[in-house]
Amino acid sequence: MPLDAAPSRTARLAVMPRRILRRHYRLMAALLLCAAAALAVHHFTPAPPPTDAVVVAAADLPAGTVLSAADLALAQLPAGAVPAGSAASTQPLVGQRLATALRAGSPVFDTSIVGPGLLAGAPQGTVAVPVRPADPSTVQLVSPGQLVDIVLSSGNGFDEPAGSTVLARAVPVLWKADDGGASPTLLGSQEPDGLVVVAAAPSDATNLAGASSRGNIFLVLVG
Structure with a gap:
């Protein structure tokens, strides 16, 4: 092998990167420009809010x-x-x-x-009271937010004089059961269907407690 063969090979290897650079400088410039743009976008893009x-x-x-x-x-x-x-x-x-x-x-x-959240925003001392109207189908006429008077009808008009007493006036309905007209179970207790929960003042709650055992409960829709 000639003595000058090794130096000439080394010279060719040194020149090769410059040839590649000249041949592909546009592509490399485009890649560098894209990388710079990506870094700029990343730098100036705000972090997502928490x-x-x-x-x-x-x-x-x-x-x-x-x-x-x-x-x-x-x-x-x-x-x-x-x-x-x-x-x-x-x-x-x-x-x-x-x-x-x-x-x-x-x-x-x-x-x-x-639950207790139904009373959010109600006056201090307001309580949630469940009532069961005598006619469960009337439950379908009310909706949460509706104001109702609650009336107790007692007596039968024969051996006991008939009479009606307003137990609570313009109390808001908080919740009602979906399906009125549920029948008693085999144990004699009724399902929650037909129940209405109202927001009442403590004095009205006292009148409403156990009212269904003293007669028939009726709901009267008010404005």
Whole structure:
């Protein structure tokens, strides 16, 4: 092998990167430009805002639904925008009964559930009182938020004089059972169907307690 063969090979290897650079400089320039643009976009793009989880209805749910895990979903709202009274976890809500109908995607509030949350915003001392009208079909005429007078009808007009007493006036309905007209069970006790829960002042609650044992309860819708 000639003595000058090694130096010439080394020279060719040194020149090769420059040839490749000249041949593909446009492609490499484009790649460098894209990388620079990506870095700039990443640098100037603000970080996503923090979010909080809120439980929402996974589908349209009617009032009276006993919630299951399939009825609920988690949505993300901007931190600080989660409404008061909503839930961040589905677990405490499973098995609870809805007091009002919910549209798909609506948050599940404490006021949506049969329980103490129904009295949110009520005057101090207000209590939730269940009443069972004598005619369960009348339950279908009322809805949560409707104001009703509660009337006790006693006597039979024969051996006992008939009379009516207003036990509570213009009390709001908090919740009603879905299906009026339930029949007694084999043990003689009735199912929750036909029940109405109203918000009453303590004095009215005293009058309403056990009223059904003194006669027939009727609901009168008021404006």
